[in-house]
Amino acid sequence: MKANPTPSGLDAGMNAKQTQFDALVRATHSDLYRFGYWLCGNEALAHDLVQESYLRAWRSLDDLRDSKAVKAWLTTILRREHARLYERKAPTTFEQVDELEVADEDWLGPEQGGEESLVRRAILALDSKYRQPLLMQVLGGYSCEEIAAELKQSPAAVMTQLFRARQKLKAALSGHEGAANVHELS
Amino acid sequence: MSMNCLEFRRAIAVQPRQLDANARAHREQCPRCAEAYAKAMSFESLLDRSLAIEVPATLADQILLRQTTLDRQHSSGRRALVWRMAAGVALAAGVVGMSWLALGPQETLAAMSVEHLGHEPMALTAQGTVPGDEVSRAFERLGVHLQRSPAAISYLQICPLGLRRAVHMVVQSPGGAVTVMYVPDTETSRRDFSERGVLGRELQIGDGVLVMLAGNREAFDEIEQGFRAAM
Numbered sequence: 001m002k003a004n005p006t007p008s009g010l011d012a013g014m015n016a017k018q019t020q021f022d023a024l025v026r027a028t029h030s031d032l033y034r035f036g037y038w039l040c041g042n043e044a045l046a047h048d049l050v051q052e053s054y055l056r057a058w059r060s061l062d063d064l065r066d067s068k069a070v071k072a073w074l075t076t077i078l079r080r081e082h083a084r085l086y087e088r089k090a091p092t093t094f095e096q097v098d099e100l101e102v103a104d105e106d107w108l109g110p111e112q113g114g115e116e117s118l119v120r121r122a123i124l125a126l127d128s129k130y131r132q133p134l135l136m137q138v139l140g141g142y143s144c145e146e147i148a149a150e151l152k153q154s155p156a157a158v159m160t161q162l163f164r165a166r167q168k169l170k171a172a173l174s175g176h177e178g179a180a181n182v183h184e185l186s
Numbered sequence: 187m188s189m190n191c192l193e194f195r196r197a198i199a200v201q202p203r204q205l206d207a208n209a210r211a212h213r214e215q216c217p218r219c220a221e222a223y224a225k226a227m228s229f230e231s232l233l234d235r236s237l238a239i240e241v242p243a244t245l246a247d248q249i250l251l252r253q254t255t256l257d258r259q260h261s262s263g264r265r266a267l268v269w270r271m272a273a274g275v276a277l278a279a280g281v282v283g284m285s286w287l288a289l290g291p292q293e294t295l296a297a298m299s300v301e302h303l304g305h306e307p308m309a310l311t312a313q314g315t316v317p318g319d320e321v322s323r324a325f326e327r328l329g330v331h332l333q334r335s336p337a338a339i340s341y342l343q344i345c346p347l348g349l350r351r352a353v354h355m356v357v358q359s360p361g362g363a364v365t366v367m368y369v370p371d372t373e374t375s376r377r378d379f380s381e382r383g384v385l386g387r388e389l390q391i392g393d394g395v396l397v398m399l400a401g402n403r404e405a406f407d408e409i410e411q412g413f414r415a416a417m
Contacts, residue, residue, distance in 0.1 A: 017314075018254075021250075021253070022250060025246050025249050025250055025253075026246050029241070029245050029246045029249060030241045030245075033241045033242070033245060034237060034238065034239055034241065037239055038237060038239075047242065047245070050245065050249065051248070051249055051252055054249045054253060055252070055253060055256065058253050058257070062314070062315075115232055115236075116232065116235055116236045119232060119233060119236035120236050123236065123237070135237075137201070137203075138203075138230075138233055138234070138237060139237060143201070143204060144200065144201060159200045159201075162200045162201070163196075163199050163200050166199060166200075166229070167199075169229075169233070170229065173232075
């Protein structure tokens with residue numbers, strides 16, 4: 001029989017962990033879902049990706065030391081999960097441009113459909129090497145140097161990819177695909 | 187260092203949202219580049235709107251429901267395993283205990299500590315880290331002041347040990363779980379021992395005795411140092 005045990009330290013620790021995780025999910029799930037969606041281009045896959053990513057995050061929550069780094073930490077988990085998923089389901093996602101265009105129409109209300117629609121289609125049509133750094137920068141808030149470190153590329157290569165990604169989107173917007181390589185200063 | 191128009195246009199083509207001080211200074215001085223910056227930010231705004239797709243309204247709840255469900259399933263499985271282990275340990279302890287009584291019990295701290303293992307087998311499967319202030323409070327309750335947390339402790343209880351009370355802890359080490367008992371206001375001579383197949387060490391630290399028990403002695407030195415530094 002125990003004499004005067006310590007008041008449930010482990011239970012308190014688990015409750016604190018669950019509370020932290022609840023707050024983390026509620027604060028970050030929208031951004032992570034959007035990142036996942038634009039990474040894979042499919043709502044159902046994005047849903048699965050986000051669910052799996054949060055399960056992994058829960059299992060390794062004790063590794064998270066800096067709450068300011070939570071978004072980057074989750075984005076990294078999701079990117080790795082996406083890489084695993086893509087390995088398993090290989091070419092059924094990105095290449096199905098027709099399916100993506102049908103899904104694109106679903107987002108558009110009657111008042112939308114102009115520039116945003118064009119940009120969305122153009123984003124989905126971007127090659128992964130351009131799309132991923134762009135998403136990391138715009139949705140994840142990463143700097144060029146951080147993207148380079150994460151993608152194991154040189155900062156110069158990432159800057160080129162970001163430049164070209166924007167040029168391609170602008171070209172799509174102006175209806176001149178061939179304008180993708182025109183320098184802004186010209 | 188001042189920036190020229192070409193460098194500024196390159197900067198806003200790559201990182202329009204993170205202009206450095208030089209770029210900001212150039213924008214203030216050059217109306218044409220300021221105009222180009224405004225256009226670039228207009229595009230960024232369009233990009234933000236385009237990427238801001240609708241998020242399923244119940245997504246957060248679905249994530250949390252799945253996580254808590256799987257966690258409960260995992261916990262149930264772990265509890266079942268612990269109970270099976272407890273039953274096994276209790277049976278073994280019963281058999282060993284009968285032999286022990288027949289041979290005449292040696293009421294050493296080592297023997298009592300080993301016997302106590304059978305009472306709380308779930309301690310060895312505890313995960314996570316007990317906060318340092320809880321560890322300090324447990325020692326304070328037995329009249330021992332800690333300078334700092336002695337180790338990463340995954341289980342903590344104050345338990346009876348014979349007629350004494352001890353702080354019962356488990357430290358997770360690379361070589362496996364190590365049970366650590368600290369019994370205040372008692373004395374011993376340092377020794378390594380083997381009790382009923384459990385390897386152990388007992389030693390004096392402060393006014394009490396530290397007993398460590400495990401399947402191997404790999405982590406004993408490090409844990410001992412941690413406790414010496416903490417007291």
